[in-house]
Amino acid sequence: MMFDINKPFRDPVVINAEIEKIQSYSGRPLAIMEVCGTHTMAVMRYGIRDLLPANVRLISGPGCPVCVTGTSYIDAACYIAKMPNTIIATFGDLIRVPGSSTSLTQMRMQGADIRTVYSPLDCIKLCTDNPDKIVVFLAVGFETTIPVTALTILKMYEMLINNFVMLTAHKTMPAALNALANDKEIKIDGLILPGHVSAIIGTNFYSEFCARTGIPGAVTGFEPADILASILSIMRHCNGEIAGVDNLYSRVVKKDGNIHALAVIDEVYEPCDAVWRGIGNIPGSGLKLRKKYDHHDAEIRLNLPTFTDDENTPCRCGEVLRGKITPADCPLYAESCTPENPIGACMVSSEGACAAYYRYKRESK
Amino acid sequence: MDKVITLSHGNGGRLTWELITNIFVRHFGRQTVGANDAAELILDNNEIAFTTDSFVISPIFFPGGNIGKLAVCGTVNDLVCGGAVPAYLSCGFIIEEGFSIEKLDEIVESMAKTAAECYIKIVAGDTKIVPHGKADGIFINTSGIGIMCDDFRPNPACITPGDTIIITGTIGDHGCAVMLARESFNFKADIISDCAPMVSVVNDLAASGLQINAMRDPTRGGIATTLNELAAQSNTGMILREDDIPVKNEIRGFCELLGLDPLYLANEGKLIIICPRNVANEVLQVLCNNKYSQQAAIIGSVTNEPAGKVLLQTVTGKRILDMQTIEQTPRIC
Numbered sequence: 209m210m211f212d213i214n215k216p217f218r219d220p221v222v223i224n225a226e227i228e229k230i231q232s233y234s235g236r237p238l239a240i241m242e243v244c245g246t247h248t249m250a251v252m253r254y255g256i257r258d259l260l261p262a263n264v265r266l267i268s269g270p271g272c273p274v275c276v277t278g279t280s281y282i283d284a285a286c287y288i289a290k291m292p293n294t295i296i297a298t299f300g301d302l303i304r305v306p307g308s309s310t311s312l313t314q315m316r317m318q319g320a321d322i323r324t325v326y327s328p329l330d331c332i333k334l335c336t337d338n339p340d341k342i343v344v345f346l347a348v349g350f351e352t353t354i355p356v357t358a359l360t361i362l363k364m365y366e367m368l369i370n371n372f373v374m375l376t377a378h379k380t381m382p383a384a385l386n387a388l389a390n391d392k393e394i395k396i397d398g399l400i401l402p403g404h405v406s407a408i409i410g411t412n413f414y415s416e417f418c419a420r421t422g423i424p425g426a427v428t429g430f431e432p433a434d435i436l437a438s439i440l441s442i443m444r445h446c447n448g449e450i451a452g453v454d455n456l457y458s459r460v461v462k463k464d465g466n467i468h469a470l471a472v473i474d475e476v477y478e479p480c481d482a483v484w485r486g487i488g489n490i491p492g493s494g495l496k497l498r499k500k501y502d503h504h505d506a507e508i509r510l511n512l513p514t515f516t517d518d519e520n521t522p523c524r525c526g527e528v529l530r531g532k533i534t535p536a537d538c539p540l541y542a543e544s545c546t547p548e549n550p551i552g553a554c555m556v557s558s559e560g561a562c563a564a565y566y567r568y569k570r571e572s573k
Numbered sequence: 574m575d576k577v578i579t580l581s582h583g584n585g586g587r588l589t590w591e592l593i594t595n596i597f598v599r600h601f602g603r604q605t606v607g608a609n610d611a612a613e614l615i616l617d618n619n620e621i622a623f624t625t626d627s628f629v630i631s632p633i634f635f636p637g638g639n640i641g642k643l644a645v646c647g648t649v650n651d652l653v654c655g656g657a658v659p660a661y662l663s664c665g666f667i668i669e670e671g672f673s674i675e676k677l678d679e680i681v682e683s684m685a686k687t688a689a690e691c692y693i694k695i696v697a698g699d700t701k702i703v704p705h706g707k708a709d710g711i712f713i714n715t716s717g718i719g720i721m722c723d724d725f726r727p728n729p730a731c732i733t734p735g736d737t738i739i740i741t742g743t744i745g746d747h748g749c750a751v752m753l754a755r756e757s758f759n760f761k762a763d764i765i766s767d768c769a770p771m772v773s774v775v776n777d778l779a780a781s782g783l784q785i786n787a788m789r790d791p792t793r794g795g796i797a798t799t800l801n802e803l804a805a806q807s808n809t810g811m812i813l814r815e816d817d818i819p820v821k822n823e824i825r826g827f828c829e830l831l832g833l834d835p836l837y838l839a840n841e842g843k844l845i846i847i848c849p850r851n852v853a854n855e856v857l858q859v860l861c862n863n864k865y866s867q868q869a870a871i872i873g874s875v876t877n878e879p880a881g882k883v884l885l886q887t888v889t890g891k892r893i894l895d896m897q898t899i900e901q902t903p904r905i906c
């Protein structure tokens with residue numbers, strides 16, 4: 209039998225001891241943000257909100273890449289889908305995200321060639337199998353996904369593959385955290401920091417961020433004991449202990465991150481401004497291809513028109529993404545906006561706060 | 574834009590049920606009262622069960638089986654879940670121009686082998702060939718007739734609060750094996766589909782004389798969706814203990830990597846069995862002696878409340894386990 213590395217992090221004895229400590233918390237009221245979508249899902253899956261004392265609140269953050277992808281990006285992808293001799297390759301979630309008037313699902317039903325891939329590297333075969341078509345990969349995601357899209361660009365470049373372009377909307381977590389810390393309308397006492405992203409970027413940024421903003425954080429994994437431990441860590445840092453960052457996910461996350469992956473990212477991309485759905489423009493929070501790789505840049509190669517972001521919708525995703533409201537506060541939630549018929553992006557991705565709330569409804573509700 | 578059929582209408586979850594209710598039942602009506610997948614009918618004083626299923630799986634060959642074996646197992650398993658003894662099968666083939674005859678031979682050979690194992694005869698068939706590009710290699714439909722037993726009639730209506738819920742083995746094997754077999758997946762893992770006929774398992778249960786209140790094969794939508802169906806049909810609640818549900822470590826790892834939930838992955842050689850608590854251990858004993866159900870486990874129980882819903886007891890508390898609504902897609906992050 210294979211050793212299950214996660215087993216100790218599901219141990220009821222450990223978990224119950226943590227829950228007991230959390231429930232006896234008597235410090236100042238805390239609003240703790242779980243930044244990452246996978247954490248949001250795990251929090252809902254294990255019902256962790258229900259275990260917290262009244263003076264501790266968990267709020268969901270902007271860490272679901274599909275959710276923060278702007279309508280202009282989806283509109284550009286739909287525009288490309290209509291072009292002749294084009295294959296769109298994308299991760300599954302993105303297909304269902306509504307743009308300003310249509311979605312890739314609808315484009316596919318109308319005959320567009322849209323393929324779901326599990327890795328952007330699958331595009332190499334798509335390109336060689338379809339030499340008379342242009343393959344467009346929709347590159348969204350945070351630092352977890354970025355190294356492999358960068359690697360794909362390097363491979364395509366090396367292999368002199370001509371019929372591959374990428375429409376990039378990558379976003380970086382540090383810039384988003386800075387924007388959240390600067391937002392006067394949001395009060396965050398502590399951050400549960402993303403596990404997967406941190407495996408790439410390491411923890412150095414968080415230490416600097418914490419020293420600058422005074423907001424403590426804990427990098428953690430996705431098992432119940434991981435998440436509870438991160439809440440305890442933040443409680444300690446907010447009460448007495450000097451604000452700091454604990455790395456509770458050292459089984460995966462190292463201080464300097466994955467140096468090789470960071471080098472690949474830097475070779476291929478440079479920072480740019482990026483629009484986050486529901487949040488707006490965050491300077492320096494995006495990545496675009498360096499000039500050397502213009503040949504693989506969809507915007508340049510396909511001569512795309514400019515698309516603007518349409519936020520004229522009753523959907524309150526933006527406030528959900530900034531932790532200002534919970535999904536249930538949105539009038540559309542579970543009424544006209546459901547996983548089968550999503551209006552906002554947060555209801556599309558399984559990692560989206562609205563979808564996670566919807567799927568893991570608690571017994572009491 | 575007109576409402577159109579989406580892939581989610583075919584996933585066995587909520588949209589499939591809406592389609593069945595709003596279109597098929599609205600026009601066809603409900604001609605039988607049975608609550609099992611196979612219709613229970615009376616023909617000339619003989620009680621029979623009748624069912625049909627179509628198979629459009631991609632890839633056509635996968636570790637542990639192929640579309641042909643699946644087409645026999647799927648229909649046979651629907652028959653046995655209501656307590657019928659499978660007797661006859663028909664098969665319809667829709668084949669795309671250009672399909673390899675050698676592959677067809679292999680598919681049909683495995684159908685024959687599986688049918689022989691279940692003592693079922695394939696007695697009628699049809700073949701249609703469509704132009705290249707109008708089908709995905711091969712589609713198979715099978716219909717099956719079985720004879721109802723007098724004294725073995727599992728039926729969701731018999732589910733009673735206090736009953737025990739058993740699964741006949743590890744979950745998610747088929748869904749996972751098929752996902753892995755897809756060309757675009759560059760994973761290496763030793764995961765084999767559980768695709769198997771459940772005839773001998775059900776025969777053993779029937780022969781034991783133990784009371785079985787309901788059985789169902791948790792295919793599309795996984796055990797979460799099937800248990801929701803059973804809870805709704807019997808108007809009972811169900812509670813599962815997450816730790817007791819058998820999942821292979823490889824499958825757990827695969828699911829965690831991709832952000833999938835094994836509770837929603839398809840199974841093609843498993844049964845959910847619901848029986849009175851006082852016979853549960855004996856039922857488990859019978860199951861553990863059959864090669865197709867050696868890893869059977871008690872995973873939960875039937876309750877009064879919340880009626881029509883399934884709860885999952887995790888290490889941190891209880892939560893509602895919903896039906897599948899949309900396809901699970903791997904996370905991006």
